[in-house]
Amino acid sequence: MTLHSWILKGALVASALGLMSPAVQARDLLDKVEASTTLIVGLEGTYPPFGYRDNTGKLTGFDVDVITAVANQLGVKPQFVTTEWSGIIAGLQAEKFDVIANQVSITPSREKVLDFSVPYIFSAAQVIQLKNDQTDYSFPSAFKDKKVGVVLGSNYVPMVKAIPGTIVKTYPGAAELLSDLAGGRLDAGVNDRLLLPYLIRQSHLPLRQGALLPGESTQMGIPFRKGSPKFAQAINTAFQTLRDDGTLKALSKKWFGTDVTEAPNP
Numbered sequence: 127m128t129l130h131s132w133i134l135k136g137a138l139v140a141s142a143l144g145l146m147s148p149a150v151q152a153r154d155l156l157d158k159v160e161a162s163t164t165l166i167v168g169l170e171g172t173y174p175p176f177g178y179r180d181n182t183g184k185l186t187g188f189d190v191d192v193i194t195a196v197a198n199q200l201g202v203k204p205q206f207v208t209t210e211w212s213g214i215i216a217g218l219q220a221e222k223f224d225v226i227a228n229q230v231s232i233t234p235s236r237e238k239v240l241d242f243s244v245p246y247i248f249s250a251a252q253v254i255q256l257k258n259d260q261t262d263y264s265f266p267s268a269f270k271d272k273k274v275g276v277v278l279g280s281n282y283v284p285m286v287k288a289i290p291g292t293i294v295k296t297y298p299g300a301a302e303l304l305s306d307l308a309g310g311r312l313d314a315g316v317n318d319r320l321l322l323p324y325l326i327r328q329s330h331l332p333l334r335q336g337a338l339l340p341g342e343s344t345q346m347g348i349p350f351r352k353g354s355p356k357f358a359q360a361i362n363t364a365f366q367t368l369r370d371d372g373t374l375k376a377l378s379k380k381w382f383g384t385d386v387t388e389a390p391n392p
Contacts, residue, residue, distance in 0.1 A: 155224060155354035156200075164205050165197045168223035171208035175324045175381050176229050188381040192246060193227035193348065195373055199364035215240070218349060225350045225361075229320075232345045241352050243361045245345035246374060250390045251282055252319035253336030254307065254326070263314060264337035266290065272313040275303040282316045285339065304329045319390065323382045343389050 159165050169177040169189060177187040185206050197204040207223045218226055218240070231249075232242050253263040261268055270291035276282040278296040287294050295312060297303040300321070306312045308331040317325070319338060326333050348361060368374045374387040 155350060155357035156360050157356070159200065159202055159224060159357070163202050165193070165200065165202050165225065166205045166207060166223040167193050167197075168207050168209055168214055168217055168226045169228040170211050170214070171206070173211075173228065177227065188247075188377060189227040189229065191377050191380070192368075192374070193225070195368055195377070196348070196361060196364045199367055200360060215349075218351065221351070225348050227348060229346050230349050232347045236349065239352070240349040241354070241358055242347035242349050243358070244365050245347050246365055247320070247346045247378070247386055248389045249344040249346065249386070250319050251285060251316055251339040251341060252322055253339065254304075254315045254317060254322055254333055255313070255336045256307065257332040257334045259314075261314070262337060263339075269314075273311070275306060275312045275315040277303060277317065280317075285341070286316050300325050301329070304331055304333065307331075308333060320382065320386055323384065327383075338390050345389075 169185075171177055171179060171185055173187070175187055176189040177185065180186045185208075190206070194204050207217075209217050209222070211228070214226055214228060215236075217223060229247070230236070230242075232245060236242070255261065255263070263269065266289050269286075269289045271293065272291075273293045273295055274286050275295045275297055276286050277300055278298055283294070283296060286292055295306075297306070300317060303312070303315050303317075304325060307315050308329075314336065316339065319335070322335050326335070350357060350361075365374070369387065375385050378385045378387050
C-alpha cells in the first residue's frame with residue numbers, strides 16, 4: 127500500500143468514526159435506563175407533601191410515589207438524588223440525573239430546552255376560608271371589601287389585587303396567613319389548590335377549601351433532556367397506564383384528599 131493510499135484510508139476511517147460519534151452521543155435515555163435498570167431522579171427532598179423525608183429519614187411524598195410507580199412501569203428502580211431547587215434544571219442538563227420529579231411546571235421557555243412527559247397534575251388558585259363560612263367566592267363581586275390574605279412574593283398577589291374592591295394583605299408565609307384567617311383577622315386567603323389540603327391538615331384549624339379562581343391551570347410534568355423519543359413514548363405510556371388503572375387518582379386521594387390529576391374546572 128502506498129503512503130498516499132494509507133493516508134486516504136486513514137482519513138476515510140476517521141471520517142466514518144466522526145459520522146458515527148453523534149449517533150453514539152445521541153443514545154436514547156430509554157436505552158441507558160434499561161441497561162442500568164435504574165431511573166435516576168432529581169428532587170429537592172424538602173418540599174412536603176411532594177417530596178420530603180419522614181421521621182425516619184426516608185424520602186416520601188406524592189412525587190416520590192408517582193415516579194416510583196412510573197419506574198415500575200418501565201421495569202426499573204428509582205434512585206433519588208436530592209438537590210436545591212435553584213440548581214435542579216442545571217443538574218438535569220449536566221446529566222446528574224435522568225429526570226426531575228419536583229412539581230416542575232410546563233412552560234414555553236422550559237420546553238425550548240427540555241422535553242416533558244404528559245401532565246400528571248394540575249394546579250390552580252383556590253380560596254381558603256373558615257369552615258363555617260358559606261361565602262361563594264366564585265364570583266369577583268364576592269371579594270368586594272373583603273380582607274384576603276396572600277403569601278408575599280407569590281403569583282397570587284397580583285392576581286388578587288386585580289379583583290376590584292379586594293383588600294389585599296400579604297404574609298411572609300402560609301402559617302401566619304392561616305393563623306390570621308382562623309382568628310377572624312381575614313375573610314379569606316388564596317393559595318395553590320395542591321397545597322391547601324396539606325396546609326389545612328397540618329394547621330389543625332377550622333378551615334376549608336373554597337372556590338377555584340378563574341384562569342388557566344398550571345400543568346406539571348416530568349422533564350428530561352431532549353433527544354430521547356423512545357423514552358418520551360415509554361414514560362407517556364407509563365402515565366397513561368397509571369391513569370387508566372386508577373393509580374394516579376389513588377395517589378392523589380392519598381396525599382391531597384381529592385383528585386388533582388385532572389384539569390380543574392373553576
